[in-house]
Amino acid sequence: MDSDEDERIPFSQRPEWSDIKPVPQDDGPNPVVPIAYHEDFRETMDYFRAVYLADERTPRSLRLTSEAIAMNAGNYTVWHFRRLILETLNTDLHEEFDFIENIAKSNSKNYQIWHHRRWVAEKMGTEATNMELKFTRKILSLDAKNYHAWSHRQWVLQALGGWEDELDYCLQLLEEDIYNNSAWNQRYFVITRSPLLGGLPAMRESEVRYTIEVILLNPDNESPWRYLRGLYKGDAEALVGDPQVSCLCMKVLSVRGNTFALNLLLDLLCHGLQPNGELKSVVEGLTNSESDSIDPSLAIKVCSLLETLDPMRSNYWAWRKVTLPSHTKAI
Amino acid sequence: MESATPRLTVTQREQWEVDAKVSEIYQFFSSLPHHAQTIMLELRRDKHLEFLTKGLRQLGPSFSVLDANRAWLCYWILHSIALLGESVDSELENRVIDFINLCQDPSGGYAGGPGQMPHLATTYAAVNSLITLGGQRAFSSINRDKMRIFLLRMKQPSGAFRMHDAGEIDVRACYTAISVASILKILDYELVQNVGDYILSCQTYEGGIAGEPGAEAHGGYTFCGMATMILMNEAGRLDLPSLINWVAFRQGVECGFQGRANKLVDGCYSFWQGGVFALIQRLPSLMDQESRSSEVEENQTSGNIRTASSTLSEQECSSELTSSDDDETSHFGDGEHSDIGFCFIKRHAELEPLFHSIALQQYLLLCSQVQEGGFRDKPGKHRDYYHTCYCLSGLSVCQYSWSKRADSSPLPRAVLGPYSNLLEPIHPLFNIVLDKYYEAHDFF
Numbered sequence: 001m002d003s004d005e006d007e008r009i010p011f012s013q014r015p016e017w018s019d020i021k022p023v024p025q026d027d028g029p030n031p032v033v034p035i036a037y038h039e040d041f042r043e044t045m046d047y048f049r050a051v052y053l054a055d056e057r058t059p060r061s062l063r064l065t066s067e068a069i070a071m072n073a074g075n076y077t078v079w080h081f082r083r084l085i086l087e088t089l090n091t092d093l094h095e096e097f098d099f100i101e102n103i104a105k106s107n108s109k110n111y112q113i114w115h116h117r118r119w120v121a122e123k124m125g126t127e128a129t130n131m132e133l134k135f136t137r138k139i140l141s142l143d144a145k146n147y148h149a150w151s152h153r154q155w156v157l158q159a160l161g162g163w164e165d166e167l168d169y170c171l172q173l174l175e176e177d178i179y180n181n182s183a184w185n186q187r188y189f190v191i192t193r194s195p196l197l198g199g200l201p202a203m204r205e206s207e208v209r210y211t212i213e214v215i216l217l218n219p220d221n222e223s224p225w226r227y228l229r230g231l232y233k234g235d236a237e238a239l240v241g242d243p244q245v246s247c248l249c250m251k252v253l254s255v256r257g258n259t260f261a262l263n264l265l266l267d268l269l270c271h272g273l274q275p276n277g278e279l280k281s282v283v284e285g286l287t288n289s290e291s292d293s294i295d296p297s298l299a300i301k302v303c304s305l306l307e308t309l310d311p312m313r314s315n316y317w318a319w320r321k322v323t324l325p326s327h328t329k330a331i
Numbered sequence: 332m333e334s335a336t337p338r339l340t341v342t343q344r345e346q347w348e349v350d351a352k353v354s355e356i357y358q359f360f361s362s363l364p365h366h367a368q369t370i371m372l373e374l375r376r377d378k379h380l381e382f383l384t385k386g387l388r389q390l391g392p393s394f395s396v397l398d399a400n401r402a403w404l405c406y407w408i409l410h411s412i413a414l415l416g417e418s419v420d421s422e423l424e425n426r427v428i429d430f431i432n433l434c435q436d437p438s439g440g441y442a443g444g445p446g447q448m449p450h451l452a453t454t455y456a457a458v459n460s461l462i463t464l465g466g467q468r469a470f471s472s473i474n475r476d477k478m479r480i481f482l483l484r485m486k487q488p489s490g491a492f493r494m495h496d497a498g499e500i501d502v503r504a505c506y507t508a509i510s511v512a513s514i515l516k517i518l519d520y521e522l523v524q525n526v527g528d529y530i531l532s533c534q535t536y537e538g539g540i541a542g543e544p545g546a547e548a549h550g551g552y553t554f555c556g557m558a559t560m561i562l563m564n565e566a567g568r569l570d571l572p573s574l575i576n577w578v579a580f581r582q583g584v585e586c587g588f589q590g591r592a593n594k595l596v597d598g599c600y601s602f603w604q605g606g607v608f609a610l611i612q613r614l615p616s617l618m619d620q621e622s623r624s625s626e627v628e629e630n631q632t633s634g635n636i637r638t639a640s641s642t643l644s645e646q647e648c649s650s651e652l653t654s655s656d657d658d659e660t661s662h663f664g665d666g667e668h669s670d671i672g673f674c675f676i677k678r679h680a681e682l683e684p685l686f687h688s689i690a691l692q693q694y695l696l697l698c699s700q701v702q703e704g705g706f707r708d709k710p711g712k713h714r715d716y717y718h719t720c721y722c723l724s725g726l727s728v729c730q731y732s733w734s735k736r737a738d739s740s741p742l743p744r745a746v747l748g749p750y751s752n753l754l755e756p757i758h759p760l761f762n763i764v765l766d767k768y769y770e771a772h773d774f775f
Contacts, residue, residue, distance in 0.1 A: 023446075025444070025445055025446060026433060026445045026446060027430070027433065027445055028426075028429050028430055028433050028445075030426045030429070031426070031430050031433075032387050032388070032405060032423070032426050032427050032430045033386065033387060033390055033401050033404040033405055033408070033430070034388075034389060034390065035390045035391075035392070035394045035395055035397075035398060035401075036389065036390065036391055036392050037392060037395055037398075038392050038395070041392070041395050041398075045398075049446055071395065072395055072396050072398050072399065073396075074396055074397065074398070074399050074400065075398060075399040075443075075447070076399055076443075076447075076448065076450060076494075076495060076498065077399065077442070077446075077447040077448045080448060080495070080496065080497060080498075083497070111494075111499060114499075115498065115499040118499075144341065145591070145594065147542070147546070147547065147549065150546060150547065151542060151543055151546050154543075154545045154546065155543075158545075176340065176341075177340035177341050177342050178340065179340055179342035179343060179593045180340075180341075180342060180593070181547065181591055181592040181593045181594070182547050182591075185535065185537075185546070185547040185548075188535075188536055189545050193545065221593070222580065222592050222593060223592055223593055226536070226537045226538075226577075226592065227536070229536070230535075230536025230537065231536075233536045263576070263580075311687075312582055312583070312584070312586075312687050312690060313579050313580070313582070313686075313687070314687070315683060315684060315685050315686065315687065316575075316579040316685045316686070319682065319683070319685055
């Protein structure tokens, strides 16, 4: 809009609008939070109200909604009316994608744009699949954590398909930024929901291997730790029974104290892990040698360690300590 | 790692930049003598009020992008003023009621501005604004019969809600619908049916709750999902140990909260994430949760849902909520759940806060507070009404986080800075100042 600002002809001077009587906003005599609208904005909305109230679903109304949306992409009423017009006129929706892309350029974090995009893509069906995957890629190349873009992409995959390259895409984003938690989440989405991969049971082994590699390269990155735990969601038995997991904790902790490793270890102990001597001595090595309490359980030791190592969460760890399941206290 | 390329990723670089700004502020603060520190920690009440009142009376052209959020602007401003223990004069109060009434749709619900379509989020904002004003005129301006019709119109066969006619479905819509219905005492089985299943499907492998099934765990949606579940007496269906663990990890080195893992700190999450802790503190049988955590995991789909929050009704509100039957639907006879929010806040907090409330206050006062009035996301950003509202809400949560009773005055050590920083307490399920909530509870 910016560059067109000077050339904009007011609706009142456009012959095609001469039959319309603009409807001013009814703000009451003494409104609160009144906005000092620019004249362009006020006039556009006055004409919008006129066609909206008359339910005039015509090409000129469609053009009017374009102008109104360009001025305020957050007006859900205008977007809604636009969809009604598009339906009535049976408009070719290909152009709609360009319109949305233009609006998204200036503000890609707005519920309305993405809801509209989903509506259009749904109407188009599988014809839109590649375009939508490309579009979200483009938005994500500018902001790899755009929440709306990810939600849209997940919807596209589920409703229209296009799963073939998705795991590669996740891998590519993670190679660019291993801290990108949105990419980790998408990876989880793909391995658990892709119809091509066989779900979590089929993927667990290779995913665990990959995640452990990543963690060992940088144990201070929370995302892969949560991802690893997620690979055993709903299956605590498998989590506790997989020696790779406790082994990972041990490896990381043998170098130095690490909050995420201790957090996972505590989780393992709460779910029934019987710690071996090696694990015990690694934790022992991290605590002050003169442990004042009389032979506390490993889980209690881990909580105490976390209280000092992670002071921001000392209340949380103290609470975990007093709520430990009774079976952990004997070990 | 040592041998790998030293190039920082986008996440690392952005985090490093924010870290640097925040530590600079904290270092400067710690170099000051004690009295100067006290001044720096002072809540700029007069400046905040000035900023807030000004917005209520007039907003500049740049606010045109919020033209469909004017009901929200009312709530952000009025709630902030109420948190500061102040109120608007009766002339302004009447103007607010009249304006919000112009946003009320003849067929129920409220729009973001006059002449627009009714929308669930702005309905929540409008109702909360009117309750924050209080009084017969404000309360009776709400058409509750039409409201119920509007809420039912937004409800989907899946149980979840749409934001508006043909609008998007997400956890926000569920929260705003259930919150409004609860506070207006029109919550019933028909509205509640299957909402819990939808929220459950949004809890992610990380522990937090996402906006839609499959999406990433997020602070805003985690608050909305958790509060919704409590208001329906179904919080025990969530995997609470993993939810609490996830939220606890969102408080970072800057002392504030981030919205998602590996994202930047933002003052508004002081409420969205901090508020979750206020909710957790009043979940009664949470102490047993940890020992049952393995059970939760195994029974997630087995329908064993009578857990944490159902005890609430049994212990304290047995007259309102009969729960002798194992079938969860038996709790939901018409008119029964409207008192869940009331019983919830009347309970004593069973737990100390599970987050670092002093650290969070430090971030809010030193990094989010703008000396000229208002609050911001983080240093380097501009103030706005949204952040002012949610930073103040988070600050109130911190200050009362050690109080057993929701409305008792906190000990001085719970309040960072001078004790005059103390704000009004809120009802964390609705984010309404507690006294205002009680007044509405008596009225409806």
